[in-house]
Amino acid sequence: MKEMKYVLVTGGVVSGLGKGVTASSIGLLLQACGLRVTSIKIDPYLNTDAGTMSPFEHGEVYVLDDGGEVDLDLGNYERFLDIKLTRDNNITTGKIYQSVIDKERRGDYLGKTVQVVPHITDAIQDWIERVAAIPVDGKEGSPDVCVIELGGTIGDIESMPFIEALGQFSYRVGAGNFCLIHVSLVPVLNVVGEPKTKPTQHSVRGLRSLGLIPNILACRSTTELDMAVKEKLSRFCHVSLENIVNLYDVPNIWHIPSLLRDQKAHETILKALNLFSVVRKPALGEWTAMAQRCDMLIEPVRVAMVGKYTGLSDAYLSVLKALLHASVACRRKLVINWVAASDLEDATATESPDVNRAAWNSLKAADAILVPGGFGDRGVEGKIIAAKYARENNIPYLGICLGMQIAVIEYARSILGAGNFCLIHVSLVPVLNVVGEPKTKPTQHSVRGLRSLGLIPNILACRSTTELDIAVKEKLSRFCHVSLENIVNLYDVPNIWHIPSLLRDQKAHEAILKALNLFSVVRKPALGEWTAMAQRCDMLIEPVRVAMVGKYTGLSDAYLSVLKALLHASVACRRKLVINWVAASDLEDATATESPDVNRAAWNSLKAADAILVPGGFGDRGVEGKIIAAKYARENNIPYLGICLGMQIAVIEYARSILGLKKANSTEFDPNTKSPCVIFMPEGSKTHMGGTMRLGSRRTYFHATECKSAQLYGNQSFIDERHRHRYEVNPDMVPQLEKAGLSFTGKDETGQRMQIIELQSHPYFVGVQFHPEFKSRPGKPSALFLGLIAAASGQLDVLLKKCTGTKSNGYIISKSKSGLSPHHHYGAVNAIYSKSNGNTLHCGWLASRLGIDGWMKLESGLFMRDSLCLLY
Incomplete structure (x- = not known):
């Protein structure tokens, strides 16, 4: 295995010398020699990352592919080296201490006293070694060189643990694997007019006292240093003359790599790393040409940057760099017109008219306007003004993050007026038993409150138990300032499928279309099929009873999509749906002992059902009751549909009853079970609940053509259904279960994740890991729910033959x-x-x-x- 090479860049005298640009340029120079380079930035502040810091503190927050909010220098690394870094490439004191404290809390240090040395310093070294080995250029294998930039200046108290760690690190990796470049300022005092070397001498002396010996001394200056100054620095800093490079001010930072190359800095680095004989000379032709091209640009392009932190250009560093890249590509010299957004606002025009006038002059002089991202409400109205000016005057506009939101707000304010917007306000018109008449006051107050917020309703939709008479509507019209024909009454109807017809009959669609200027261009609403379905639902007489065995049976909305899917299927089968709610825990032995009447009632509801459904869920409450319900359905040939957890329950029950594994369980309910039928999915998170499940549409492939589920789906080879789960059937248990008669008829694309189970010998016993209820529609019922209701009403054989075209x-x-x-x-x-x-x-x-x-x-x-x- 090849040895990793490390280049450390430190700074002295003052901050802001350009260590980040120097580190990036060194990386580019080594890349030009044919080496693969990665970068690490060390920030000695206690913040975990830059995400919560004001741009005034450290400039912009740079965002990486993995969501890391990091120091702006990582943007320099990515731009110069064309690589993709991760949040771990930015080390902070906060991250290191958090890592060490987490280990201490877990007991990883086995009772030892946790100290800065060795625990913090070891953590720093381990972090560097781990991250340095991660490829960042899209190729396989570790990089050759890791360029490390230590933030701050030598001598800062907060940097001490890192300096100690890096001193140990340089000794540990050994000579030939470590090179230190110290960037220091050589100022020129106006009173004497000559470069002063003392600050750099003191800085190097401090560096040496901390155990770090510089290989290269990079001297920042406004103008090029003469040989006498370099010789003096060499003599007093104990750095050989050829290893002193001068980074003087250049027209643009793209010249820095060439400046380093011309002073043979790369040769010194390569010799220090024992790489001089194995790499090529640096090929910087294209980069140098780009830097020179940038210098030669004459024709300007002016961009108004309308923001909050216009007094600090680093707050928008990446935006400025992106504008520069684009300007060079378009052969234009970039000129930024800085416009403080708040200076454009009316308040500034009143309080400081000169400031407001100057801001408007800068905005109007621009060839383009850019509103960057940001947070907070300061200057928001000014940004909206800028977006409006750009839109109305055809000025090129780019809105980034908040800048896009600003443009949407401005458009909504300016454009979404009459003819493009319609507001429907739904309010209750109650009938009090004591007076027996509809009361309009609640709706009047509601509409008044709406108007006070600047929203004017086009239509007033009044909810009531019975149909309102014309006198009530006239009263509402008079006091709510809504025309009589725009007041619609949504009274209680036998089923919600009547609502579209109810709205149509009161010509609500006409009021909406007129408000949107669409009345003359659309057809009359065609609701024939929908209305017939609503009427058909009302006329159903013969019941089909489905036992819903769940945990939240006291709240029907907890299973709303399941109930709707059952209704869609019941209407298709010409049956009136009746739900027997069964709290799963009421079926358990504990309830039989503590509350026998409750247990008896639950069993009566279960036994009276034509079908049993166990929906999805989490947690162990009621699990044993669900297993009991699945067993009852299996043993008594009752149609059964298990969804998500309901399928897992059926698998557990089968393993217990048929395989004789009495302790079979899910690791969700018994982490130590010796017969884990259901296990945690490897890609899930056990520490974070939100957004960590297997979610969304996934493909299921059928592995049997004669199974009921495949037939119900029309013998398609695969289906796409929606998922929401953390646990899955243990693939190691599948062979045993299949041998015992449980069929796994649907699997994922790998064939390792079980999606559908069936019992072929049962009239209808189906379990699915997905949630078919989410894709059921009125008139287009879910195949599996249709199968359940058809089986419960004696129509399954006919349905299966219809579905397969036989x-x-x-x-x-x-x-x-x-x-x-x-x-x-x-x-x-x-x-x-x-x-x-x-x-x-x-x-x-x-x-x-x-x-x-x-x-x-x-x-x-x-x-x-x-x-x-x-x-x-």
């Missing part, structure tokens, strides 16, 4: 031309013919064959030619 009792169901699976158009009819000559069959026979929903659809003439064709 004959059933003299009927053939063909797939829709639209490509949707058959259950999406369940009950739709195009044409019906008799056995003889295509004559239309008698209506009574037809109604009995189709059921009430099919007959209503046929009668209302809603069937499209490309929907499912039901042919005799």
Whole structure:
């Protein structure tokens, strides 16, 4: 394994000498020699990162690919070296101390007294070695050289642990693997007019006293130093003359790598690292040409930078660099017109008119306007003014982060007026039992409050238990200042699918379309099929009872999507849905002992059901009751659907009852179980709950064609359903379970993650790791919910044959031309013919064959030619 080489850049005398640019230039120079380079910046402050610091403290917060908020010098590294760093490439005192304290709290130090030396210093060295080995250039393998910049100046108290650690580190990695470059100021005092070397001498003496010996002395100065000054520095700083380089002021920082090369700094570094004989000469041709091209730009391009921290250019350093890169590419000389956003505001115009006038002059003189990111409300109105000026006067505008938000706010204020915006206010009109009449005062006060906030309602939608008479509407119109025709009444209806028709019948759509200037360009609302579905739902009589065995049975909204999916499927099967709510814990033995009546009632509800559903969930409360419900469904041939946890429950029950593994469990409920049927997913987080699950749409591939789930989905090879879980079926248990008769009919793309289980010998016993309820729609019920209700109502065989396009009792169901699976158009009819000559069959026979929903659809003439064709 190759040895890592380290180049340390330190600074002396004063801060702000350009150590970051020097470190970046050294890295570029080594890259030009054919070496792979990474960088580390050490910031000796106690902050964990730069994310919470004001730009006035350390300049801009630079953001990395991994979300790290770091020092702006890492931006220099990435720009010069064209690499991608991580948050770990920025070491802070806060990070180091936090790491050490976390280890101490875990007991990693085995009772030792935790001290700065050796624990803090060791942590620093370990961090450097770990991060230095991580590739940052998109290639495999470790980099060759790590350039480390130590922030601050030599002698700072906060830097001492790092200096001690780096002294130990240089000794540990050994000569030939470590090179130290000290950047120091050689000032020129106006009173004497000559460079003064004493500050640098003292700085180097301090560095040596701390155990660090510089290989190279990089002297910052305003003008080029003569040989006598270099010789004096060499003599008193004990650095050989050829190892003293002069970083004098140049037209732009892109000249620094060439400046270092011309003074053969790379040769000194390579010799110190034992690399001189194995690398090529630095190839800086393209870089040098770019630096020279930048110097030769004449024609200006003026960009108004409208921000909050315009007094500190480093606050927007990356934005300035990006503008410079673009300007050079366009052969233009960049000129920044700094505009303090608050100076554009009306308050400044009143208090300091000269300041306001100067700000406007700078804005108007610009060829482009840029509003960068930021936080806080200071200057926000000025930024909005700048965005408006750019939009109205066709000035090129770029809004970054907050700058984009500013542009949206300005557009909404200026453009979204009449004809583009419609406000509908929903309010309650209650009926008090003591008076028995609708009370309009609550709605009046609500609308008054809305208007006081600057929002004027176009439509007032009044919720009530019964239909409001015209007198109430007139009163609301008079006191709420909303025209009578724009007051709609949303009274209670048998089911919410009637609401669109209710709104249509009161011409709410016309009021909305008129408000949006769309009335003349759209058609009348076509709600025939939707209305028929709502009416069909009202006319259902024959019940289907589903036992919902869960943890939150006292709150139906906890399972809202599941309930809606059950309703969609029930309407498609012409059954009236009845939910038997069963609190899972009420089925358990503990409840039977403590509250036998509660236990008996739960069992009665479970046994009275035509189907059992165990939905998703977390936590161990009620788990044993859910296992009991799954067992009851399996043993008594009751249709069962287990969703997410409900599938895991079914697997645990099967392992206990059929495999004889009495202690089988999920590691969620028993981390020490010896028969882990369900385990924590490797990519999950056990410490952070939010956003760490397997979430969103994932693909499931069917591994059996004869299974019910595949047939319900129309024998597709794969499906996409939504997931939300941290635990999964243990793949090591799958062979045992399959051998015992439990089929894993759906798996992920790897074949290792179990997505669907079935019992082939059972009328309908299905468990899925995903959540099919989230994609169920009215008129397009979820396949698996449709299967559950069909099984519960004795229609599953017919449904399966319809879904797969096979004959059933003299009927053939063909797939829709639209490509949707058959259950999406369940009950739709195009044409019906008799056995003889295509004559239309008698209506009574037809109604009995189709059921009430099919007959209503046929009668209302809603069937499209490309929907499912039901042919005799």
